[in-house]
Amino acid sequence: MEYRRVKDQESYDVVSQKDIESPVERSLSSTSATSSLSTAGASKGKNSWKLKSIVTLALTLLTSSQAILIVWSKRAGKYEYSVTTANFSVEALKCLLSLIALYRTWNSQGVTEDNRLSTSFDEVSVYPIPAILYMVKNLLQYYIFAYVDAPAYQILKNLNIISTGVLYRIILKKKLSEIQWAAFILLCAGCTTAQLNPSSDHVLQTPIQGWVMAIVMALLSGFAGVYTEAIIKKRPSRNINVQNFWLYIFGMLFNLVAICVQDFDAVMNNGIAVSMVMKYADNIVKVYSTSVAMLLTAVVSVFLFGFHLSLAFFLGSTVVSVSVYLHSVGKPQLQK
Amino acid sequence: MEYRRVKDQESYDVVSQKDIESPVERSLSSTSATSSLSTAGASKGKNSWKLKSIVTLALTLLTSSQAILIVWSKRAGKYEYSVTTANFSVEALKCLLSLIALYRTWNSQGVTEDNRLSTSFDEVSVYPIPAILYMVKNLLQYYIFAYVDAPAYQILKNLNIISTGVLYRIILKKKLSEIQWAAFILLCAGCTTAQLNPSSDHVLQTPIQGWVMAIVMALLSGFAGVYTEAIIKKRPSRNINVQNFWLYIFGMLFNLVAICVQDFDAVMNNGIAVSMVMKYADNIVKVYSTSVAMLLTAVVSVFLFGFHLSLAFFLGSTVVSVSVYLHSVGKPQLQK
Numbered sequence: 001m002e003y004r005r006v007k008d009q010e011s012y013d014v015v016s017q018k019d020i021e022s023p024v025e026r027s028l029s030s031t032s033a034t035s036s037l038s039t040a041g042a043s044k045g046k047n048s049w050k051l052k053s054i055v056t057l058a059l060t061l062l063t064s065s066q067a068i069l070i071v072w073s074k075r076a077g078k079y080e081y082s083v084t085t086a087n088f089s090v091e092a093l094k095c096l097l098s099l100i101a102l103y104r105t106w107n108s109q110g111v112t113e114d115n116r117l118s119t120s121f122d123e124v125s126v127y128p129i130p131a132i133l134y135m136v137k138n139l140l141q142y143y144i145f146a147y148v149d150a151p152a153y154q155i156l157k158n159l160n161i162i163s164t165g166v167l168y169r170i171i172l173k174k175k176l177s178e179i180q181w182a183a184f185i186l187l188c189a190g191c192t193t194a195q196l197n198p199s200s201d202h203v204l205q206t207p208i209q210g211w212v213m214a215i216v217m218a219l220l221s222g223f224a225g226v227y228t229e230a231i232i233k234k235r236p237s238r239n240i241n242v243q244n245f246w247l248y249i250f251g252m253l254f255n256l257v258a259i260c261v262q263d264f265d266a267v268m269n270n271g272i273a274v275s276m277v278m279k280y281a282d283n284i285v286k287v288y289s290t291s292v293a294m295l296l297t298a299v300v301s302v303f304l305f306g307f308h309l310s311l312a313f314f315l316g317s318t319v320v321s322v323s324v325y326l327h328s329v330g331k332p333q334l335q336k
Numbered sequence: 337m338e339y340r341r342v343k344d345q346e347s348y349d350v351v352s353q354k355d356i357e358s359p360v361e362r363s364l365s366s367t368s369a370t371s372s373l374s375t376a377g378a379s380k381g382k383n384s385w386k387l388k389s390i391v392t393l394a395l396t397l398l399t400s401s402q403a404i405l406i407v408w409s410k411r412a413g414k415y416e417y418s419v420t421t422a423n424f425s426v427e428a429l430k431c432l433l434s435l436i437a438l439y440r441t442w443n444s445q446g447v448t449e450d451n452r453l454s455t456s457f458d459e460v461s462v463y464p465i466p467a468i469l470y471m472v473k474n475l476l477q478y479y480i481f482a483y484v485d486a487p488a489y490q491i492l493k494n495l496n497i498i499s500t501g502v503l504y505r506i507i508l509k510k511k512l513s514e515i516q517w518a519a520f521i522l523l524c525a526g527c528t529t530a531q532l533n534p535s536s537d538h539v540l541q542t543p544i545q546g547w548v549m550a551i552v553m554a555l556l557s558g559f560a561g562v563y564t565e566a567i568i569k570k571r572p573s574r575n576i577n578v579q580n581f582w583l584y585i586f587g588m589l590f591n592l593v594a595i596c597v598q599d600f601d602a603v604m605n606n607g608i609a610v611s612m613v614m615k616y617a618d619n620i621v622k623v624y625s626t627s628v629a630m631l632l633t634a635v636v637s638v639f640l641f642g643f644h645l646s647l648a649f650f651l652g653s654t655v656v657s658v659s660v661y662l663h664s665v666g667k668p669q670l671q672k
Binding site for chain 1: 491514525534540648652662665
C-alpha cells in the first residue's frame with residue numbers, strides 16, 4: 001500500500017518525474033527512425049556536435065512534455081486508466097515502430113549486415129543485462145520503503161546522478177575534467193535543492209539499511225544506463241532500430257516476469273534506456289537533459305496547472321544552470 | 337519594534353550572523369599589529385600567497401568563533417548586557433589597540449612617513465566615505481521592514497555577495513575568470529540554500545519596493561567594502577594601524593551621529609571593514625571567508641548548542657564547497 005501511495009504521488013508531482021525518462025528516450029529513437037537522423041551516425045566533427053545538440057534538445061523537450069501530458073491527462077480524464085496498461089501499450093507500440101522503421105530501411109537500402117534483425121548469440125547475449133539490472137533495482141524499490149519514506153526516497157533518487165558519473169568514468173573509461181566533476185556534484189545538489197519541500201528533512205533520519213539500499217539502487221540504475229550506452233556504441237554502424245528492438249524485447253520479457261511475480265508496473269516506467277542520446281551522445285548528456293527537463297516541466301506547470309514554485313526551486317535551478325555551463329566550458333584539455 | 341525583534345533573532349540564529357564580520361576583521365587587524373604579520377606586506381610571490389592563506393584562515397576562524405561566543409555568552413549570561421554598549425566598548429578598545437600597536441612601532445622603528453598618525457587632507461578625505469555608506473545602508477534597514485519580513489530579509493542579504501563581486505570588478509578593475517564568476521553565483525545560491533527554512537519562501541512575496549531597497553542596500557554595502565579595499569591598498573607601504581585608526585574614528589563618529597538620530601545599534605555591528613584581509617587579500621576572499629565561517633559556525637553549534645542541521649544546509653554547504661574549489665582552480669589565465 002505504501003508503495004502505491006508513493007507511485008501516485010510521483011505521478012502527480014510533475015517536478016519529480018525523473019524516472020519517466022526512459023519511455024521518452026525510446027520514443028525519440030523510434031520516431032527518429034523515419035527521419036534522416038538515423039543514418040547520420042557516421043558523420044564527424046561539427047555535424048556530430050550539431051546532431052548531439054539536436055538530440056539533447058529533443059530529449060529535454062520530450063521528457064518535459066511527457067511529464068506534463070501525463071499530469072494533464074490524469075486531471076482532464078473522464079475515466080480512470082491503469083498506468084501499467086498504458087505503459088505496456090506504449091512499449092508494444094514502440095517495438096512496432098522500430099519494426100516499421102526497419103522495414104522502410106530494408107526497402108530503401110536492402111537488408112545489410114548492419115540492419116538485419118537476426119543476430120548472433122555474441123551480440124544478443126549482452127542485451128538482457130540492462131533489463132535484469134532494472135528489474136533487480138525495481139524489486140529493491142519494494143523493500144526500501146521499509147526504511148525510507150516517500151519524500152526521503154524522492155531525495156535519495158538523486159544519488160543516481162553521482163552513480164552514473166562514477167560508473168561512466170569506470171566502465172566507459174571516458175574522462176571528465178575536474179571542473180566537469182565539480183559540475184556533476186553541483187547538478188546533484190541543484191536537482192535535490194529544487195525538489196526540497198518541508199518533508200525532505202526526513203531523509204536525515206534514514207537508517208543505514210536505507211542508505212545502503214539507496215546506494216545499491218543508484219548503482220544498479222547507473223550501471224544499467226552506462227551498460228546500455230556501451231552496448232549501443234560498441235557497434236556504431238549497427239542500425240539503431242535493431243538495437244532498440246532487441247532491448248525492447250528483453251525489457252518486455254523481464255517486465256512480464258516481474259509483473260507475474262508482483263504487481264509491478266514500475267518496471268515499465270524505468271524500462272531500458274535505448275535512444276539516440278545513447279548512440280550519439282552519452283549517459284552524462286542524458287542526466288543533464290533529464291535534469292533540465294525536470295526544471296522546465298515545473299516552470300511550464302506554473303502556467304498550466306497553477307503550481308507554486310518555491311525559493312528552493314529557484315536556487316536549485318540556478319545551481320543546475322551554472323552546472324550545465326561549467327560542464328560545457330570545462331571540457332578536458334586533451335579533447336580540444 | 338519589528339526591527340528589535342529581527343535583531344534579537346539574528347543574535348541567536350548563529351547560522352545567519354553574516355553581518356558580524358566587521359568587528360572580527362578589525363580585531364584581526366588590531367591583534368596582528370603586535371605580530372610580525374603587519375610588517376610582511378611588501379613580500380611577494382609564495383610568501384604573499386602564504387600570508388593571504390593565513391589571513392583568510394584566521395578571518396574564517398575568528399568570524400566563526402565570534403558568532404559562537406556571542407550566542408554562548410547570551411545563553412550563559414547571569415545578567416543582561418546591551419549589544420549597543422558592548423559593541424561600542426569593543427570599538428573603543430580596538431581604536432586603543434591600534435594606538436598601542438602604533439606606539440610600539442614608533443619605539444622600534446621611529447616615526448616615519450608611513451607610520452605617522454598625522455595625515456594630509458588628501459589622504460584622510462576618503463576615509464569617511466565607507467562610514468557614510470554603511471550609515472545610509474543601516475538607515476535604510478529601518479524602512480525595508482515595511483516591505484519585507486525578517487526571514488525574507490535574511491535571504492535578501494545574500495545579494496551582498498553578488499553586489500560585492502560586481503563592484504569589485506567595476507571599481508577595482510580586477511578580473512575574475514568566467515569560472516570564478518560561475519563560482520560566485522554558486523556561492524550566493526549555496527549560502528542562501530544553507531539558510532533556507534520553512535519561512536524563507538516569504539521572500540517570493542516581496543513587493544518591488546522591497547527588492548529595490550534590498551538591491552540598493554546590497555550595493556551600498558558592497559560599495560563600502562570595495563571602497564575600503566581601494567583606500568587600504570592605494571598606499572601599500574602605509575602602516576595598517578594608522579589606516580585602521582582613521583577608519584575607526586570616522587566609523588565611531590558616524591555611529592554616534594546615527595545613534596543620536598535613532599536607537600541605532602546596528603551601525604556598530606556593520607561598522608567599517610578594515611582588516612588584514614583588505615590589505616593582503618581582497619573583498620572576494622572576505623566574502624568566501626565569511627561564507628565558510630557561517631557554515632563552520634553552524635557545524636560547531638551542533639555540538640555546542642545541539643542545533644539541528646537541515647538537508648538544505650548540507651546541500652548549500654556542498655554548493656559553497658564546490659564554489660570555493662572552482663574559485664581556486666578557475667584563476668584567470670593571464671595571472672598564471
